[in-house]
Amino acid sequence: MANRFLSDPDPTTAWAKAAVEGKLFTSGELVRHAAERHLRDIRDGERRGIYWRPEEAAHFLNFLPSVFQVTDGPAAGQPFYPLEWHTFVGGSLFGWRNAQNRWRFRSGWLETGKGQAKSPLMGAIGVYIMGWCDIARPQCYAIGEDKATANVLFRDAVAMCRATIPDHDEGDSLETRGEVVIRGELQNAWKIEHPDSGGFFQPIASGDAQSGPRPSYVAGDEIHEFSNDYSIETWKRAIDKVAGNALMLLGTNTPATNQHVGTSYSSMYQLIAKGEARDDSAFSFIARVDKADRENVLENEKCWQKSLPALGETFPIENIRETVASALLRPSTKSSVKRLYFGIDTASADFWISEEKWSAVQGAVDATKMRKRRCWLALDLSKKNDLTALSAAWEATVDELLAVKSWYWTTQDGLRDRAEADKAPYVEWVEDGYLVATPGATIDYTFVAMQVANLVAEQMVEELLVDVAFIADFIAACESVGLSVWRYEGPGKPEGRGLKIVAHAQGKKVMFEDRQLCMPHSITRTEDRILEERVIIDASPVTYSCAANAAIDSDGQGNRAFDKTRSRGRIDGMVTTAMAIGGATAHEKPKKKSVYASRGVRRV
Structure with a gap:
């Protein structure tokens, strides 16, 4: 199917108008927000010092089919005419300027389903910036979690530079x-050089060091695979230092919820697209199906193009039908198909409970x-430098839901190494106040x-529920800070003064007493409370991560417990959340089976 917008004098704006007017299947909610932003900025952006230059957009869009041919797929050998969504993305990146006539956008986020030609576009942009943007000695880099990932879009660029230029003799290439x-x-x-400009384009793994780079372009692919954002932030700081034109472009499939780096960036760029966060230097194109499409997404072909803008x-x-x-x-593959192709941000492996229901109670x-409501605390102490979690659950009232909030601790020493090993952004969580790193x-x-x-001191705390591991050390710490505590030994046993500490069994064995x-x-x-939405859980990314990582083990009688050995990462916050809710609701008669166990998950 030919690009319907290339014949328009301003194809980028024509595409945006079509998206807003509902004339494109491509236009899911987040894409429409991006298109609305483009049109709104054309109308009033000059007051903020940003200017739409359609001739600059056209220079890039015309460059692609004039210099490159498609090197893979059913269109191989044909001129690289930009796809319809490329028209909006590429035109926006190069058509918007600031008051200094510099590129407006210093960063861009491209999120689509698999197979939508993100990598060829990002590779072509690298070659364009390297030699055809009048930048002296431009440095262009393709980065990835590892060298193999970085090479994906770089090899697309190499293939296009070696392919015959459209309308030239066979073999006549750049x-x-x-x-x-x-x-x-x-x-x-391993490197493309442009002798006339003195520029180059090369791939580099995220962990490889560079001495004083001054990049004009950094392209990061497969961001959902990044275990931490250290390299992304390092390259972004380098981009920020460049006085002239410079762009960092990040591409990804929709990240899983436990792919913390991708999720964090995606969330930020969604806010920018929707206008809930203002950053005139950041561009976002996020192609996902809408929330209303999620339940029947596998059966409803009409919504597929929202996340697959190159469809057709x-x-x-036929590829996606298969x-x-x-x-x-x-x-077992439904979850990954929904995420990778349709932009439904499920966990990379099955969430331990309906993730949609979990999200609904955040x-x-x-x-x-909460000071007038009774409170139960739950504590999971860690070994040495792992994660320690404390949760509080406040009882439900006639007017208020059961409420849960958690706090977390780890050690400062080795924090970055553990973040990389666990593929969790501990450093960022510490900086944002979600996690406390204690010295040593x-x-x-x-x-x-x-x-x-x-x-x-501040709440109506009834008791502290604990896993008894390391409890003696914790009691000693309580004595050090002047907190009186005592351990409950069972009915009829002597009671002490201060905070009551009660053991909470961790395994699959059912306790019929106490x-x-x-x-x-x-x-x-x-x-039951999550699935029936009768609880509110404080929206901490650490707690969300613990929930996404959790795995459940069960015995022949259907008795279940969290299994840390099978979990995908730290689950301590999920353990303490369950313990605290268990304590706050212990007066209720337990069901033989939960709603989840009896009916299963209806929606993912």
């Missing part, structure tokens, strides 16, 4: 004409407003004891 020099043979190419142009619909048919026969929990190589339990003491404080009952109560 390389054979000497306009570019490619270092390395065949698949081992270079991406045959993938969907396979997913319907193999339910909100803000303000402890200062082991967690100082006095930090935890002080938080418990503060809650005891209010059933055991994991099978606590998990059931937690699931």
